[in-house]
Amino acid sequence: MATPVIVLMDIDGTLISTAGAGRRAMQRAFARHCDRADALDGVKLGGMTDRAIIREGLRNAGRPGDDALIDAVLATYVPELAEEMTRCDGYRVHAGIVEAMDALAAAAGLALGLGTGNIAAGARLKLERGDLWRRFAFGGFGCDHEDRAELLRIGRDRGAARLGRDAGQCRTVIVGDTQRDIRAARAIGAAVVAVGTGGNPLDALCDADAVFADLTAPGALHAILGR
Numbered sequence: 001m002a003t004p005v006i007v008l009m010d011i012d013g014t015l016i017s018t019a020g021a022g023r024r025a026m027q028r029a030f031a032r033h034c035d036r037a038d039a040l041d042g043v044k045l046g047g048m049t050d051r052a053i054i055r056e057g058l059r060n061a062g063r064p065g066d067d068a069l070i071d072a073v074l075a076t077y078v079p080e081l082a083e084e085m086t087r088c089d090g091y092r093v094h095a096g097i098v099e100a101m102d103a104l105a106a107a108a109g110l111a112l113g114l115g116t117g118n119i120a121a122g123a124r125l126k127l128e129r130g131d132l133w134r135r136f137a138f139g140g141f142g143c144d145h146e147d148r149a150e151l152l153r154i155g156r157d158r159g160a161a162r163l164g165r166d167a168g169q170c171r172t173v174i175v176g177d178t179q180r181d182i183r184a185a186r187a188i189g190a191a192v193v194a195v196g197t198g199g200n201p202l203d204a205l206c207d208a209d210a211v212f213a214d215l216t217a218p219g220a221l222h223a224i225l226g227r
């Protein structure tokens with residue numbers, strides 16, 4: 001029997017792009033609580049978890065990064081993001097995603113989940129807009145852990161539970177678009193397939209097991225499945 005596979009998909013830059021909607025929602029939430037809409041200027045958000053983004057913004061704003069304040073900013077961020085999703089014109093689902101998700105959903109012995117720094121409420125809003133949320137029964141999210149590697153570990157363990165296996169009996173593969181995805185995947189001993197759809201040059205992602213411009217590329221699905 002083939003080795004069971006757990007696939008954890010990153011969201012921003014991998015499944016979809018929101019044309020800056022996430023950043024705008026975060027900036028408005030920030031402004032509400034910290035009076036500083038510019039605290040995230042220049043911060044490269046790709047691959048960061050939501051809590052880590054806010055913690056860095058608070059540091060830039062000269063405010064202590066206490067967890068209660070982070071929770072408060074996140075609580076404001078969710079309705080701001082919902083509003084953004086109703087009008088975000090540049091939103092798109094990346095090439096090959098729907099077809100790849102169809103193929104992975106049909107594969108035997110495979111658990112298809114999310115591995116994202118978005119809190120679950122934000123992930124849901126971003127993916128419902130593209131009718132992708134219903135495709136993922138589980139995941140590791142930014143509300144599970146502030147550290148990307150740890151949320152991937154949590155997602156992996158949920159995937160293993162769905163397969164009725166121990167994580168050690170499964171092949172775990174992370175699909176992402178940043179160096180941060182690659183580092184976090186390595187930290188939990190997972191394979192990683194990188195895509196260029198988030199705008200990072202492919203040679204900057206060469207530490208991944210495989211790199212593709214997008215998931216329409218020949219061999220991309222095979223690299224994820226490992227079969």
Ligand SMILES: [Mg+2]
Pocket residue numbers: 010011012013014046047176177178198
């Ligand atoms: Mg990403």
